[in-house]
Amino acid sequence: MAETMMLGNQAVARGLWEAGCRFVSSYPGTPSTEITEYASEYPEIYAEWAPNEKVAVEAAVGACVAGARAFSGMKHVGLNVAADPIFTAAYTGVSAGLVVAVADDQGMHSSQNEQDSRHYARAAKLPMLEPSDSAECLDFARRAFALSETYDTPVLLRLSTRVSHSQSRVTPADREERELRPYQKDAGKYVMVPAAARARHVVVETRLAALTEAAETDAFNTVEWHDRRIGVVAAGIAYQTAREALGERASYFKLGMVWPLPEASLRAFAAGVDELFVIEELDDFIETHCRKLGLAVKGKALFSPLGEYTAEQVRAVVLGAETPAQSPAAVPVRPPVLCPGCPHRGLFHVLHKMKLTVTGDIGCYTLGAAPPLSAIDLCICMGASVSSLHGFVHARPEMAGQTVAVIGDSTFLHSGVTGLINMVYNRSHGTVLILDNSITGMTGHQQNPATGLTLQGAPTHKLDIEALCRAVGVGRVRVLDPHDLAGMEAALREELAAPEPSVIVARRPCVLLPYVKRETPLAVDGPNCRGCRACMNIGCPAIRADGRVMTIDRALCVGCGLCARLCRFDAIHPEGERKL
């Protein structure tokens, strides 16, 4: 096929397809989401959204043991959720190949932490490949399956935001169609009870030694000789940044496999250069290995453990170049905001107004933490809103009547429901608000078990959130439209007063869904507007002050009517319907 441009994630999907992969199960998470979406476009691949990453990896393990090449993709924090099956799948090994992609988010473009997932490869004793552009995404994803089968091991594929979300050139090839491997019962290999696991641990260590040996000669790692006064060891996007910064003024040991790391070839490279730098974002993972080999390397003593590196920074550190002066103007920041018409806005307005303490969760609605809504007190990880509410009100029972959890529909099914089970089981008080906008929003509109549609948009069983809450033992479950501000406030007062757990489902579809109609934009009736700014308290980007009165940007307004509900002077109407 002719050369074309692909997003890194799209190239991973292409690599899966070319390798004859048949089964893909994932949970969406920026920056990994598009791998699974693109994979679903190949008819030869069965692809699905699972409720969470643990389920996804376990499903992929099942498929690979059954004989199909299988894949699961997730963001870095998703790997924490999936760590349990991964650590033991490292012991069982595979039948057909198993590849797990993990996309780190250096710079936290869309994440709650900046963890370095390479540590998982070391901790689980699994090989980890790290591509640096789309061509390598395709190539490494494809070759990861062969590596997996040759060494009887799951293989981790580490990506990062700038690799996953950059487009660059690839040359696609044909699919290598593969028969299912025959299924053979093998309890010693696949049933991890202590006796079997002890034997498998020996296999794991032997395999790691063999992989370390292979890392010396394996084509995943390459050496580029240029000027030998400076040597750079790097992988992934950090390699590209170093290459950009230093060009041929340095020689490079480019690691395509970041675990296990080679020994003899790194020593040989170090001996061939005057000064050796390890350039890696986040932790001193490669540097630590080099130090263990006794190599004199320069790394984190000079480079930050924070965020993404730029070519300017690398040049400044390695060459002593001057960093260019920063832009002179102090420019107001532009943080992300809830969209105009977002169904969450009204709810956060009510929570703010009632001065409630709110344990939050992961999704668009985390933006409810920003001013002027300022309505979230705690945000940790997927599902934590519900479980932390329980702990919070247990420690401070006097606050039980003023503390709620907010969690989205997809996040609730990911890992919020277990927290709710805990609340009921351990006789907690507290109110959980499930913000059901009928889609997984922040990651760009993925289906989930409560939408009634599969990844491919085919109809399937639609999970009944209210019935699920009742089934785990919540006696008080009700559904409200979050735009019904008075109704929501009244419901919250009632539920917070009840001496038992309760759930309010705030249901209104995401305004960006194609079937949600944009209403006529609203306009402010100048003479009626008293400039009280009540409409400004909801943090809608379409409303601004224009002197004394407010105006609405008709290009941004979708006519949701929330501001009109808050106006005590009847000054906001759909444009053209102005009252006289």
Place this chain on the structure above:
Amino acid sequence: MKNLLIAGVGGQGSLLASRILGVACLSMGMDVKVSEVHGMSQRGGSVITYVRAGDKVASPLIPEGEADLLIALEQLEALRWMGHVRPGGGVVMSTQIILPMPVITGQTAYPENIADTVRARGLRTQVVRAHDLAAGLGNVRVSNVVLLGAASRLVGFAPEVWEEALRVSVKPKFLEINRQAFALGRAASETEEAAG
């Protein structure tokens, strides 16, 4: 080497503009990298997209002070990113203003006379009423392509290259209005050039 920056606000369509640019560069036989923004920043935040093309592109990011051209879909974003443009580079900016939340809530003020500030930097600057021109076509969402049309002469490439890049990047349903948007922007830049 071409280093092109597209700055805007999440939801303004910088992704499509960057893809059209990337396809155009690829069709000229160049190595191309386009770095996109997905996820939380897309929700009305500052969005910066990098398009780099040349013999061999390493990093997808453009080092500060090395951009040849900044295409800004919003005024404040032009101000934010103009420091990335090299001396002698260009800026094509829309007159559109979208207030960031700290301005709406009164914590800070939206800077005045941004176009003059950008011009004072000595860069080749074109200010385009992209939003109005797009509104004239009946869809403000194509203001991204209006601006791209205005920038197209500074980027270079023959009209057929752009025509083909639009055709492969835009959904067939929206191709015609995007063609018109591109042509309007290109014509506007000619007028500006003649006047300036």
